[in-house]
Amino acid sequence: MVELYFLLVFMIIGSVGALQAKDLLSSVVALGAVGLGLCLTFLILKAPDVAITQLVVEILSIIILIRATLRKDLPEVPTGGWMFPSAMGVGFAVILLLVALKCFPDLPVFGEPKLRVAQHYLDSGLQETGAANLVASVILDYRAYDTLGEATVLLTAVMGVLAVVRKVGRKKPDQPEEQTDA
Amino acid sequence: MIYLLCLVLFCVGIYGLLSKRNIIKMIVGLIIAEHAVNLFFILVAYRRNGRAPILAPDVAITQMVDPLPQALVLTAIVIGLATTALLVALAIRIYGKYGTYDIAKIRELRG
Secondary structure, X not given: OHHHHHHHHHHHHHHHHHHHOOOHHHHHHHHHHHHHHHHHHHXXXXXXXXXXXXXXXXXXXXXXXXXXXXXXXXXXXXXXXXXXXXXHHXXXXXXXXXXXXXXXXXXXXXXXXXXXXXXXXXXXXXXXXXXXXXXXXXXXXXXXXXXXHHHHHHHHHHHHHHHHHOOOOOOOOOOOOOOOOO | OHHHHHHHHHHHHHHHHHHOOEHHHHHXXXXXXHXXXXXXXXXXXXXXXXXXXXXXXXXXXXXXXXXXXXXXXXXXXXXXXXXXXXXXXXXXXXXXHHOOOEHHHHHHHOO
16 A cells, blocks of 8 residues: 555645646646546456546546636736635644544554445445446436436536626627637 | 645635636535545545455455545445536526626616
8 A cells, every 4th residue: 555655745736836836837737646546446456437527527627627717827916815724724734634633543443444335335335226337326316316407517617607797798809808718 | 734725725716706706616625625525535445554444365454545535435426426516507598598697787687
């Protein structure tokens, strides 16, 4: 499990780099590195379906974020009076870390999951659904309402994006600066 | 302890979400926190020396990792993409209206 620790440390370093980078484009590129490290971690943890989905989703979200930062790589100019939110962020993270340390003994030991519900899926998934891939049988049969809700959320988000970025039918088209849309 | 590293990753994301003044940086922090939560679910599901939950003639049931958190994370990843797209669309509109991503300047320009 050495490679797992290595990948996690790589992801932490990459995310700190993504948050502290000076221009937005390198920040987005560092975020892409973090996402690909997450994809490799899923592969090591024996979750190939999740790894494939993460790869596709990561590429799409990087494309969307680059669309937002292209031609706008404004240098971040820190002005005074911004110490308070920074201290607040660090303080909140430290408090969350301390509280979560209390909860660690209640978690199942790494490598020995408690299969309460999933044991039934593992035992009788093939007879009940006929799917060799048990993840697919959980998504599409046992918890198909979850997938229906996911499709609803996707549709709503796409409608929201179209409503936000559209140009046609907007009330004030005579704005001086160039309207950007995707 | 591997859960601790996952939690540190989540805290890095929360720090970015709370303390950055650039909207794109805040979105990046949110995505990092989301990655950490997904990773935590998959970590809980892992079984030592386990196999992927795909039935094959040479795989015994006792060797498989937990398929239930993997299915939930699969749903959560796609929903994360949808929310990211909506956030970025709102950020692009804000840039078109105010000409900056800086939330302090946007606050001054309001009105």
